[in-house]
Amino acid sequence: MDLRFSKDQEQIQKEARLFLKKECPMEYVREMFEDEKGFTDKIWNKMAELGWMGIHIPEEYGGIGLSLLDLCLVVEEMGRALVPGPYFSTVVLAAELLIEAGSQNQKQEHLTRIAAGEERGTLALMEPDGGADPGFVQMSAKQDGDGYILNGTKLFVPDAQTSDFIICTARTTAGNNPAQGITLFLLDAKTAGLTITPLKTMDGTRKQSEVLCKDVKVSPDSIVGEINNGWAPLQRVLSRASVCLCAENTGAAQKSMEVAVDYAKERHQFGVPIGAFQAIKHKCADMLPGVEGSRGLLYYAAWAMEEEDSTTASMAAAAAKTFSANALRDISTDTIQVLGGVGFTWEYDAHFYMKRAKANQVMLGDNAYYWEEISKMLGY
């Protein structure tokens, strides 16, 4: 056992924090929160220059080929800074799906462009009736000659409005087992019949859209992985993405706690800092297990995804996602309470962490879904 970071990992962490402190201050987050596009090309290009787009993309496709943990270290810092923009959808969802199941051509075409910062993609998973559960995939893909015709609605698609391509789950065969018969299709965002409608969400730092497919024609080479067998690779990617989401939650929770603790030291009432009162002190102390518990699960799950058997790894990922989502929810709302009146204002930053918490709680599927998955793996 050796739970230390390598020298390189310490360097990645340090560089990421320094870069984001300089390039992504809260003024930028606030500006992008209200901005339609939600990020600037300037920052996107700088992140690409640092190699962040290809951290986990194999070297043969222009990436750096580092571990999932290395990617998570950057995402943790991004969570801390509440970085707005399509990094998660492009690097964690779209790129990982292609790494997992893409054809040689798809990888060559899209992964190299993603790694270079020239292309953005996303995953369209959720639908009006449900989340990450395969039973809710209703979008239909009917065979039409060589290709398929897609009809249906996807909801809560992250950053679809700025994506060049969308990987979409659709049902190619109806059967008794809902996980069977799901296929992944890679759609150009400009395909005829595809309509992207931005949604107005609580957390403006990660834009979401509705994606409507009306008689969208796709060719057979747009299939990612095998026909009817899209669910298994998707699940593996959702596990990796869960770990990355845990990284984001951990960074955001850490920062939110710091906001609360700093304020409790500075703000005086009754002649003393309010942090001297146990009612406030204990609220702050109760944040620490959430932050450190999330962090431990993050490092363990990131390691387990690449070193352990698939059940152990999926359990760790589901635990990391749900534990950290609740930790961020609780910590960010308690931070507002510690700040009192100013915590309720738009001017102070506390509300941004809470809003990210509300988005992350249901991203990739809600707690109930992952707890049910854990219950199956525990054998009850």
Next chain:
Amino acid sequence: MDFRYTPEDEVFRDKVKAFLKKTFPENEAPPEGQIEAYRTYQRRLFDGGFAGIRFKKIYGGQEGTMMQEIILSEETAPYAERWGGGMNTIGHGMAGHTINVAGTEEQKEFFIPKLLDGSHIWCQGFSEPDAGSDAASIITSAVPDGDDYVVNGQKIWTSAGHLADWCLLTVRTRQDGPKHKGITFLLMDMKAPGVEVRPIAQITGEGEFNEVFMKDVRIPQTMRVGKENEGWYITLTTLAFERAMGDLNLANSMMRFHRRMIDMAKTIKRSGKPVLADNDIRQKIAETYTKLLALKINGYRNLDNALRGGTPGPQGSIGALMGQKTLNPKMTELAMEIQGPYHQLVEGSPGAISDGRFQYAYLRAKGNTIEAGTTEILRNIIGERVLGLPKDAARAAAK
């Protein structure tokens, strides 16, 4: 980053497993009586070369590694539960290591072998009626007289006091100055004249702990650990490893409870349907598992840090808050919720599930938020020492 045990560690684990299987056959019943069972269990570990993993061989130990001790504790846990091996936690978790780090050569030679072979059972005498959360305000006095100290006073909440042979005792040796700078650490023979033990019946109905009265008890000065008036710092500085180990042991034992709780839930029906068909119950069990995993990983991080000689990081102080103070009471409460109306039935009642062992755990967990420092004191420590928040006015003014 690597969470795996080394191949050498796994070899050691196999050795331990084989030894335990051979030494504690399933069809053998432990001897009658708590003490006899413990002594037999501990003696067999000692004779087999599996006691005192980290102690020096000259004191009867094995000069092994901390990972070996973790592995041993993981593997022995189910046996220890059956054989009462956990009853001497003060001895194995505190006394041995305190003496090993801060004791004299004579103390080590005398006490450590007798701890390891099961001869000595230990208790601790720290709390007093007026020194609970304010632990430094003890008034039990020790006055030098010839080669001895003469001790007078009263201790309370002394776990295993009625069974113990020896006591880790804190006493006041200086009346003036800051109160934590007048405390001395002594080793007291529980059979010495003037020591009186009175059991306290607790919430579960048993008497796990006691009041201990001391009237003119003579303790030789050779039984002092460390310097006079410096006793306060001894437990603070010597027990970082033990806390790390304790967190991991607790996580492991809670994981076993969680497994038993699932098995128990499989047998329970509610309104004609299996209770596990209830989404709420099923998901609460799963959520509890995620917290247990967080606790266990936190224990590993803490241990890894301690092994490398790091100063205890934030995770060092939060294991107790996560596990003992929060999760264990919550988890035992969930076991009650699963049982529905049956949760009222205790040991010995017709219809009691698992003969009331979950009820016992639930009641016993009420002590978790009080023992070894209340939840509130722990939150103060985390708030002040980890997060750097100021002390409240009353405690800042107290000397």
